[in-house]
Amino acid sequence: MSETIIAVDCMGGDYAPEEIVKGCVLAYRELGLRSYLVGDETAIRKILKALGEEESEHLQIVHAGDAIGMHEPPSVVLRRKDSSLYVAGLLVREGKADGLVSAGNTGAVLTVGKFIVGSIEEMERPTIGVALPNPYGKTVLLDVGANVDCKPKHLLQFAIAGHTYAEEVLNIRNPRVGILSIGEEEGKGNELVKETYPLLKASGLNFLGNAEGRDIYSGNFDVIVCDGFVGNVILKASESLGMAVVQMIKEEVKKSIVARIGALLMMPALNNFKKKADFSEYGGIPLLGAKKPVIITHGRANARAIKNAIKVANEFLAHRFNERLSQNLLRFSPQGVKT
Amino acid sequence: MSETIIAVDCMGGDYAPEEIVKGCVLAYRELGLRSYLVGDETAIRKILKALGEEESEHLQIVHAGDAIGMHEPPSVVLRRKDSSLYVAGLLVREGKADGLVSAGNTGAVLTVGKFIVGSIEEMERPTIGVALPNPYGKTVLLDVGANVDCKPKHLLQFAIAGHTYAEEVLNIRNPRVGILSIGEEEGKGNELVKETYPLLKASGLNFLGNAEGRDIYSGNFDVIVCDGFVGNVILKASESLGMAVVQMIKEEVKKSIVARIGALLMMPALNNFKKKADFSEYGGIPLLGAKKPVIITHGRANARAIKNAIKVANEFLAHRFNERLSQNLLRFSPQGVKT
Numbered sequence: 001m002s003e004t005i006i007a008v009d010c011m012g013g014d015y016a017p018e019e020i021v022k023g024c025v026l027a028y029r030e031l032g033l034r035s036y037l038v039g040d041e042t043a044i045r046k047i048l049k050a051l052g053e054e055e056s057e058h059l060q061i062v063h064a065g066d067a068i069g070m071h072e073p074p075s076v077v078l079r080r081k082d083s084s085l086y087v088a089g090l091l092v093r094e095g096k097a098d099g100l101v102s103a104g105n106t107g108a109v110l111t112v113g114k115f116i117v118g119s120i121e122e123m124e125r126p127t128i129g130v131a132l133p134n135p136y137g138k139t140v141l142l143d144v145g146a147n148v149d150c151k152p153k154h155l156l157q158f159a160i161a162g163h164t165y166a167e168e169v170l171n172i173r174n175p176r177v178g179i180l181s182i183g184e185e186e187g188k189g190n191e192l193v194k195e196t197y198p199l200l201k202a203s204g205l206n207f208l209g210n211a212e213g214r215d216i217y218s219g220n221f222d223v224i225v226c227d228g229f230v231g232n233v234i235l236k237a238s239e240s241l242g243m244a245v246v247q248m249i250k251e252e253v254k255k256s257i258v259a260r261i262g263a264l265l266m267m268p269a270l271n272n273f274k275k276k277a278d279f280s281e282y283g284g285i286p287l288l289g290a291k292k293p294v295i296i297t298h299g300r301a302n303a304r305a306i307k308n309a310i311k312v313a314n315e316f317l318a319h320r321f322n323e324r325l326s327q328n329l330l331r332f333s334p335q336g337v338k339t
Numbered sequence: 340m341s342e343t344i345i346a347v348d349c350m351g352g353d354y355a356p357e358e359i360v361k362g363c364v365l366a367y368r369e370l371g372l373r374s375y376l377v378g379d380e381t382a383i384r385k386i387l388k389a390l391g392e393e394e395s396e397h398l399q400i401v402h403a404g405d406a407i408g409m410h411e412p413p414s415v416v417l418r419r420k421d422s423s424l425y426v427a428g429l430l431v432r433e434g435k436a437d438g439l440v441s442a443g444n445t446g447a448v449l450t451v452g453k454f455i456v457g458s459i460e461e462m463e464r465p466t467i468g469v470a471l472p473n474p475y476g477k478t479v480l481l482d483v484g485a486n487v488d489c490k491p492k493h494l495l496q497f498a499i500a501g502h503t504y505a506e507e508v509l510n511i512r513n514p515r516v517g518i519l520s521i522g523e524e525e526g527k528g529n530e531l532v533k534e535t536y537p538l539l540k541a542s543g544l545n546f547l548g549n550a551e552g553r554d555i556y557s558g559n560f561d562v563i564v565c566d567g568f569v570g571n572v573i574l575k576a577s578e579s580l581g582m583a584v585v586q587m588i589k590e591e592v593k594k595s596i597v598a599r600i601g602a603l604l605m606m607p608a609l610n611n612f613k614k615k616a617d618f619s620e621y622g623g624i625p626l627l628g629a630k631k632p633v634i635i636t637h638g639r640a641n642a643r644a645i646k647n648a649i650k651v652a653n654e655f656l657a658h659r660f661n662e663r664l665s666q667n668l669l670r671f672s673p674q675g676v677k678t
Contacts, residue, residue, distance in 0.1 A: 107522075135586045145521055148529040182484055182571040183446075190487040190568045213575025217583035229529045230569055232521040234576050236552025241577050244556035245584070247474045252608040259608035265601025269591040 002033050005060070006293075006313045007097035008306065010039035011067035011084035012104020014299050020103060021047040023306020028058045033310050036097050038062045039084040062087060067104075070299060074107030078115060085109065089116035092292050099293035099313035101284070103301040110146050113287040113294040120322055122329035123289030125150075127158045127228070128296065129165055130235060130285050136219035140166050140175075143225075144285065145232035152196040153333075155179065155225050156203060160332045161288035161325060162223035163205055168319040169286075169312075175222035178211030180230060185210065192227060200225075203332040283308030286316065289325065293317060341372050344399070345632075345652045346436035347645065349378035350406035350423040351443020353638050359442060360386040362645020367397045372649050375436050377401045378423040401426060406443075409638060413446030417454060424448065428455035431631050438632035438652035440623070442640035449485050452626040452633040459661055461668035462628030464489075466497045466567070467635065468504055469574060469624050475558035479505050479514075482564075483624065484571035491535040494518065494564050495542060499671045500627035500664060501562035502544055507658040508625075508651075514561035517550030519569060524549065531566060539564075542671045622647030625655065628664065632656060 008024050010017045017039055024035040025048070034057070037044050041063040048054055048061075055061050064084040068077050077085055085104055089112035091097035100117060102109045110128070119126045129142030140162045147154060159177050166175035179196055181189035186197060186209060193210070200207045211224045216234065226234075253259045263270075283305065284297035293316040295309040316322075347363050349356045356378055363374040364387070373396070376383050380402040387393055387400075394400050403423040407416050416424055424443055428451035430436035439456060441448045449467070458465045468481030479501045486493060498516050505514035518535055520528035525536060525548060532549070539546045550563045555573065565573075592598045602609075623636035623644065632655040634648040655661075 133587070134583055135590070148521065180572055182487065182568055190566075213572035213577075214579035216576045217579040226572075227529075229521055229532075230572060233519055233552035233565075233569060234573055237555045237573050238552075238576060238580050240553035240556040241580055242584070244473055245581070248472070249609065251474070252611045253605065255611075256608055259605045262601040262604025262606075262608075266592065266598045266605060267601075269595055269598035269601075270588065272591045272594075 004098040004317055005034040006099045006310050007036040007088040007091040009084045009088045009102035009104055010037050012102045013301050017043050019303045020306050022303035025051050025053050026307040027310040034058045036060050036062050038064050038088040068108045070105050074111045077108040077111050085112055092117050101295045101309045103297040109296045113290045118291045119289045122326050125154050126287050126289030127161050128285045128287055129162050134217045134219040140223045143228035143231050144235045145228045147228040150227045152199050155196040156199045159225040160328050164325045164328050166222045168321050168324050172222045174206050177205045177207045177223045178221040180224050180226035181210035205332050283312035343437040344373040345438045345649050346375040346427040346430040348423045348427045348441035349376050351441045352640050356382050358642045359645050361642035364390050364392050365646040366649040373397045375399050375401050377403050377427040407447045409444050413450045416447040416450050431456050440634045440648045442636040448635045452629045457630045458628045461665050464493050465626050465628035466500050467624045468501050473556045473558040479562045482567035482570050483574045484567045486567040489566045491538050494535040495538045498564040499667050503664045503667050505561045507660050507663050511561045513545050516544045516546045516562045517560040519563050519565035520549035544671050622651035
């Protein structure tokens with residue numbers, strides 16, 4: 001049984017509260033991990049009962065009468081102190097919980113992460129990074145939307161956070177770091193890239209230079225750093241391309257009975273692939289640099305995704321991620337990152 | 340037989356000169372389109388002969404003794420006046436050819452397009468746009484790499500060029516235009532998006548507001564405008580994601596004999612899909628705003644891609660694309676785009 005306990009926002013996400021509560025139950029049953037179930041007490045109690053579970057020290061209900069909608073402006077969360085997200089954030093801030101998981105409004109979760117949970121001293125701007133699959137492993141792309149209009153020093157911090165994530169959580173030794181640009185050679189790219197390049201080169205990170213768009217899925221880099229605007233549109237475009245490809249292939253397959261049979265025979269192989277590519281398996285996107293693990297899952301997160309997010313939060317704790325990140329920020333950014 | 344003639348850089352691209360010359364021959368045989376074959380005369384003549392063709396008014400060889408390598412700095416082309424790319428550009432500039440096709444060094448082709456062919460008066464910065472497939476048709480994404488660090492007025496010009504491309508070449512009536520951002524609502528995005536939004540809103544274009552990364556392949560927009568840095572990384576990431584997905588599925592399929600049989604049965608359907616997604620079918624990326632059609636194909640262009648690029652160049656001419664673009668630049672940008 002874990003010592004730690006994660007605050008889970010049970011009211012955020014497309015399938016809240018049912019799938020979220022179920023995810024907490026799975027995390028306890030399968031992995032022995034503890035959660036605060038934050039949200040409408042009556043609803044949560046009912047779902048627990050339907051699952052044959054009841055409140056316990058492993059699954060503790062914390063009532064919150066309000067919930068932030070998926071399309072509300074993120075900043076409202078700071079005024080909505082009865083919202084499940086705010087209450088969950090407060091549990092972390094006050095040291096009662098050891099981490100936060102939410103499938104809710106991404107902007108609002110980021111806001112709670114930055115302003116309620118807070119960030120470690122050495123990190124000026126916490127960043128969200130996603131581990132994308134490639135044929136040989138994973139590549140951490142960051143920032144994917146927490147920070148737009150970045151300065152070079154921010155990208156350096158993101159790179160250090162990505163390095164730490166790759167090394168501590170993904171077990172990649174001496175991760176190969178690149179900066180996303182539109183040409184391989186030094187000197188290619190926009191102003192931000194050109195100004196950040198020398199900082200990365202001097203940092204002591206295993207910096208390979210410019211990465212191109214194609215390197216995101218090539219396996220040539222372990223960490224690729226970019227502005228949050230760029231990372232976000234790439235992430236969303238990738239997801240949408242995947243869905244469009246599946247739909248276009250389905251349309252073609254529908255036209256032929258032979259192709260339909262072929263698709264049936266391929267199904268187990270396709271499902272294995274799907275599992276590799278499925279965000280539910282990854283357990284969400286961590287906010288790197290927050291004082292405690294904050295894991296943002298996809299709005300469409302199901303119980304399995306929530307279970308995995310709770311698992312990831314615990315892995316960050318077990319790996320003492322923040323201690324390593326603080327050390328790395330001092331080590332790879334000797335002039336001090338806040339200057 | 341066409342009146343027009345396109346200058347084709349026969350020495351640029353991974354499969355030059357064989358596939359390029361073959362593409363010119365296909366364009367003539369299948370579509371009756373004429374080309375200048377620019378490059379090493381002896382080599383071109385030999386390839387023509389092997390294909391059972393000889394020089395004619397339809398396939399005119401223009402000797403150029405030099406060729407720009409795929410990884411040379413783009414600007415060298417302006418000094419390398421014997422290079423096939425420079426000579427081809429000059430044929431257009433001097434009015435001898437009606438358009439330019441090259442599979443060579445993209446940056447060098449852009450340089451020739453901008454500085455040798457030149458741009459129409461109303462367009463401050465020519466832009467490259469690509470028509471990406473979605474389940475319902477195509478979406479023009481631009482700029483995809485000709486212009487980094489753009490200003491709002493440039494994005495407005497790109498939007499007008501994209502509108503014109505969608506309407507004149509893709510036959511989309513009153514194209515739905517969006518600006519790529521990281522949230523749907525007005526006011527979301529980076530500084531560039533926030534400053535460009537009101538210009539687009541006031542332009543008279545059919546502007547739907549912010550598009551998100553997922554909209555690139557959703558079919559919700561006909562034209563999506565962004566900075567060339569962003570567009571380029573998205574384009575390359577998409578291509579690489581497609582290849583990574585195929586490779587990962589292949590690995591899974593290999594593991595099972597049943598899945599292998601399934602894959603065989605699905606092959607015709609998959610090939611139909613592949614054809615839809617294959618860049619060779621699209622005939623390259625046009626440089627919109629150049630005085631004459633300049634079509635940049637993928638470095639890996641084969642003969643079919645070159646044939647299609649020659650076809651696209653002729654379509655731009657047949658649709659009087661530049662006249663329409665000039666009119667649209669004045670119509671949708673009443674204060675004048677160069678101010």
